[in-house]
Amino acid sequence: MKFRLINHKTKRLSAKYLTDVYDLSNGNKEFIYCCVPNGEFGITLILEGDCHIKTDEGWQKQSKTHLYGLIDKVQLLKMSPNYREISFGFYPHCLQLFLKDSLSSTYKNNGTDLFDLFKKEEVNKLYENLCQSKNDEALMDKIEVFLNDNMLIDELDNRVSVAHHLITKENIYKVDDISSLLNVTPTTLRNLFNQHVGISPKALIKIHRIKKALDFQITCEDSLTQVAYHLKYFDQAHFSKDFKDATGISPKQYFLDNKLSSDFSSFQHWSYDSIENLIK
DSSP states (O other): OEEEEOOOTTSHHHHHHEEEEEEEEOOSSOEEEEEOOOSOEEEEEEEESOEEEEETTEEEEOOSEEEEEOOSSOEEEEEOTTOEEEEEEEOTTTGGGGOSSOGGGSOSSSOEEGGGTSOHHHHHHHHHHHHHOOSHHHHHHHHHHHHHHHOSOSOOOHHHHHHHHHHHTSOOOOHHHHHHHHTSOHHHHHHHHHHHTSSOHHHHHHHHHHHHHHTOOOOSTTHHHHHHHHTTOSSHHHHHHHHHHHHSSOHHHHHTOHHHHHHHHHHSEEEHHHHHHHHO
């Protein structure tokens, strides 16, 4: 697998609303990898080959253009030989600027066809433009045009933006504390998240705690207590449970396995070959 980040900070809307843009491709062999929850929505356009996602019913083929994200557990994806995709990720509360419906109506785990969310002609235009882009600058120009043409409103609900900042940057992990700082009730906060983020504030808190945990570098089991403390867990047992619920493996298995931590630091995914014996 080849994973390459594309600089999106030179474009006004992309820099403001997108977390990243990347080009993901495969060689001449099928490749299976694990996607780790990261608290983002993203749009994927499959330019070559096919992608399947593992569900309870088996491998499900993904649309050539789909929205994915805000998963709460590790997800298996299978790329065909000679595969290539372009993806761009949104801060979850920013995607609402481009959609008519509540984000609670999107599929979190299996992907949502872009034709269900945007005008067909807009999706087709974006797909064709990306296929024809000869370099990163041209590619980012086309993504910027798509964002500009499909923005329905230009102002976020400030309460949701601040709440997202408190969770992801200020490490405030109690819904009551966030509600108090925003001067709203916990029920109002949950309703705002349901409309503008697609999941509850509690669920987003859990995702971001585990995301931060995955970035830690530790060398012994004793350090897990310090990680749990840093992430404001009541104890290591609660941290270990949330970690295994999200990733399928224990924090001890992850942190003491150099291959897993190396995979994640490189491109925020795990090769299935490095994890398959742990999650069975």
